[in-house]
Amino acid sequence: MAPQEYWDPVIPHVSEHDAIVPQRPGFGTCLDDPTTTSADEVLEREIEYVQALIENIDGNPVLFGHSFGGLTAIEAARVVDVDAVVAYEPAILPDGFREQADLAERMATLLKEGEREEAVKRYIEQVLHPEGIDDLDAWLSEWPVWPDCVGLAEEVLRMNRAVEQYRLPDQFDIGAPALVLTGTDGPDFLRESARSVHEALPHSRFVEFDGVGHGGPAEAPERIAPAVKSFLQQKR
Structure with missing residues (x-):
């Protein structure tokens, strides 16, 4: 599921607000040359992309983001005027976890060996489904966007x-x-970092959903949407 689509079931419930849910460059939108983008340029590139979107609309929108999109939304709100930010598990690592994080290195090793599918599987196992899946290969064979994910391995x-x-x-x-x-x-590390992000934001509300995973907005929109709607109504 592309990042933008995580919010598709939620947005209709807040249609009275001007919402922007950016599609990450390279995940459904065009990159001039994705092979030339380095890791330290990725976040800057996406903030510039969001900034361009916002500058081309009237008024200040509500900016939505999920995972890396959540990090992008928060960072973009530092440089552009928005009405509010809604971020589900922004992809920020707690210090202790970050010091030992090696997912990127493991993926890079597999890609060098030509193991594209295995590289993306490591990401799915650690981030999307840390609870484990009994037969991951069978599950992936039924996942409509799996071929696209493999194609985006470098990104x-x-x-x-x-x-x-x-x-x-x-x-x-x-x-x-x-x-x-x-x-x-x-993932426990994203739960921890979500609370840390909340504490670092000067005007923030924090909501944790019992029994909901990293795909929250798409996985449980009937629970996520009321929380978002309540927040947007009360901030007015």
Whole structure:
């Protein structure tokens, strides 16, 4: 499932607000030359992409992001005017976890060996389904976007390197209110970092959903949507 599509079941419930859910460059939108983008340029590239979107619309929108998109949304809110930010498990690593993180290196090794599918499987196992899947290959064979994910292996690698390099600031200089969401069935390190992000934001609400995983907005929209709607109504 492409990053933008995680929010598709939720957005209709907040249709009275101007919402922007950027599609990550390379994940459905065009890159001039994705092979020339280094890990330390990935986040900057995506912030510039979001900034261009916002500057071409009237008013200040609500910016939605999931995982790496959540990190992008928060960082973009530091440089553009938005009405609010909604981020589900922004991809920021706690210090202790980041110091030992080696997902990008493991993926890079597999890609050098020509094992594209195995490289992306490591990402799925650690981030998307840390609870484990009995027969991962069978599950992937039924996952409609699996071939596209394999095709984006290098971009997934660069994204993970960017995450491993990122440092959470003590305080975000963001004036807009933010809603930070997480689920108890997702990766523990993302649950921890979601709370840390909430604490670093000056105007933030934090909501944790019991029994919901990293795919929260698409996995449980009937639970996520009311929390988002309530937040947007009360911030007015």
